[in-house]
Each structure stands twice: as C-alpha cells, then as structure tokens.
Amino acid sequence: MKSIALVFFFLLSGMVQAQLWQDNFEDALANANAEEKPIVVVFSGSDWCGPCIRFKKRILDSEDFKNYASENFVLYNADFPRKKKNQLPTDKLNANKSLAEKFNPRGFFPLVVVLDQQESLLGKTGFDTKKSPQEYISLLNGFVK
Numbered sequence: 720m721k722s723i724a725l726v727f728f729f730l731l732s733g734m735v736q737a738q739l740w741q742d743n744f745e746d747a748l749a750n751a752n753a754e755e756k757p758i759v760v761v762f763s764g765s766d767w768c769g770p771c772i773r774f775k776k777r778i779l780d781s782e783d784f785k786n787y788a789s790e791n792f793v794l795y796n797a798d799f800p801r802k803k804k805n806q807l808p809t810d811k812l813n814a815n816k817s818l819a820e821k822f823n824p825r826g827f828f829p830l831v832v833v834l835d836q837q838e839s840l841l842g843k844t845g846f847d848t849k850k851s852p853q854e855y856i857s858l859l860n861g862f863v864k
Contacts, residue, residue: 739785740794744814747795752836757863759792762823762830766800771829774846781852792859799828833862 741747744760751758761779763771778784788794797815800806807815822832822840833841842862850858 739789740796743811744795744797744818747793748836748838751793751834754793755836756791756793757841758795758834758836758838759788759859760795760797760818760822760832760834762797762799762819762828762832764800764828765796765798766802766805768828770846773848774829777848778846778850778852778855783852784856787856797823831859833859 741750747758747760750756761774763775765771765775797818798807799812799815799819806812819826822834822843823830827845829846830843831845832843835841841864842859844858847855
C-alpha cells in the first residue's frame with residue numbers, strides 16, 4: 720500500500736511540475752488574467768545556449784523558484800532550439816518569434832521578461848551567475864509593483 724501511495728505522490732508531483740510552464744502564450748495570457756498574476760517569459764536556446772542551460776539548472780529548476788513561481792507567476796518558455804530533434808511545431812515557433820520581435824528584438828539569451836496581464840513590460844533581466852534562486856525571485860518581484 721505504501722508503494723502505491725508513493726507512486727501516486729510522484730505522479731502528482733510530476734503533473735504539478737509539468738503545469739508550471741504553459742504550453743502556449745495564449746494560455747499563459749489567459750491564466751495570468753484569470754489568476755491576476757504577472758507573466759514571466761524566458762527566452763532561451765535550450766539545446767545550444769550554455770548560459771540558458773545553466774540558468775535553467777541553477778534558477779528555474781530550483782525548488783525555491785518552482786515553489787514560489789507556482790504561486791506567484793505564470794511561466795512561459797519562448798524557446799528557440801536548433802537541433803532537429805528538438806524543433807518546435809511551426810505555430811509555437813511563430814508565436815515565439817512574434818514575442819521575440821516585441822520583447823527581445825536583439826536576440827539576447829537567456830532573457831527574462833516580466834509582463835502584466837495586458838502584455839505591458841514590467842521589467843527584463845538576464846542571468847547573473849552570482850544570484851541565488853532567492854535573489855532572483857527578489858529581482859523579479861522588484862519588477863512587479
């Protein structure tokens with residue numbers, strides 16, 4: 720019985736984690752409006768950008784960030800993978816390109832943009848290797864007035 724409970728717990732944990740990041744920006748926007756939360760958009764190159772990979776591992780995958788973000792932000796990853804096996808569906812790639820034209824025209828990676836529910840820019844930042852997850856959370860909160 721304990722093993723069944725453990726399996727159930729891990730399945731639920733995985734579902735909660737999977738739901739942390741929205742699958743498309745329109746869903747992120749709808750959730751931000753429904754939940755009255757800011758949107759954190761992360762522009763990344765998940766399979767080629769070294770700083771993006773380190774940022775994900777050090778900050779985004781940290782328990783502190785995941786726990787805080789699940790309660791306070793709506794998250795969307797505007798990813799631009801290069802490897803053929805990681806290519807995005809055309810509609811998602813076009814949506815990410817549209818977001819990049821609007822919020823990341825210079826193509827910085829990683830770039831984190833904080834938006835309100837009307838898609839107004841509240842702030843943007845990159846990855847500072849010296850910041851802890853808690854310091855990064857404070858930085859993002861500083862953009863939200």
